[in-house]
Amino acid sequence: MPTGPTVLLVDDEERFRQNLKKMLTAHGLAVTAVGSGEEALAELARQPYDVMLLDMRMPGLSGLETLAAIKQDYPETEVIVLTGHASVDTAAEIIRLGGFEFLLKPCPLEEIIAKIESAYERSLARKR
Numbered sequence: 001m002p003t004g005p006t007v008l009l010v011d012d013e014e015r016f017r018q019n020l021k022k023m024l025t026a027h028g029l030a031v032t033a034v035g036s037g038e039e040a041l042a043e044l045a046r047q048p049y050d051v052m053l054l055d056m057r058m059p060g061l062s063g064l065e066t067l068a069a070i071k072q073d074y075p076e077t078e079v080i081v082l083t084g085h086a087s088v089d090t091a092a093e094i095i096r097l098g099g100f101e102f103l104l105k106p107c108p109l110e111e112i113i114a115k116i117e118s119a120y121e122r123s124l125a126r127k128r
Contacts, residue, residue, distance in 0.1 A: 005120035006048070009033040010040040010066065011055040011082070020053070023109055029116065037061030037069075044074050051100075051119045053112070056083035056090070064093060071098035076126060078119035082107065 007024060011017040012035050021033040032049070034040050038060055040052065052070065056063035067079055081094050081102040094102050100119045103112065 004029060005050040005116055005123070007031045007116060008040060008043055008049040008052045008077075010035075010037065010052060010058075012036060012058040013055070020112075024113070024116075027109075027113055029113075037063070037066030040066055041069055041073075044070065044077065048074070049077055050123045051116050052077055052079045053116075054079050054081050056081055057085060064090075064097065067094065067097045067099055076123060078123050080112075080115050080119055082112075 007029050009017060009021055009024070009031055014035065017033045017035065021031045024031045032043060034043055036058055040054070054063050054066060061069070063081055063083070067081065070077055070079060075098070078100040079098070081099050082105055083090070083102060084105040086102065086104050091102055100122065101115050103115060
């Protein structure tokens with residue numbers, strides 16, 4: 001049983017997904033990586049995750065559609081959106097749908113880890 005957060009990484013870019021997974025794992029995080037919103041929902045149905053890192057632009061379910069489905073069915077999972085295409089409207093929609101935070105790609109690893117830790121603390125507080 002992991003002592004820190006369990007993280008689900010969702011990004012359709014294989015190289016980015018695998019590299020980020022390796023870097024987060026090297027920092028002691030338990031990370032599972034999938035390539036689509038549909039795979040993320042299937043993985044969440046299989047087991048719970050504390051924090052999700054979610055890409056915005058993906059084929060199939062978009063990041064916003066995936067976020068909406070996750071917050072409806074798995075509200076205890078904190079979602080951090082990673083995007084290379086930010087706008088004020090998108091940021092407002094992410095927050096409205098219950099997203100924890102959004103980060104603009106490329107983002108320093110230390111900032112991603114800090115946001116994961118903050119999201120995990122909020123997740124733990126909700127479970128108490």
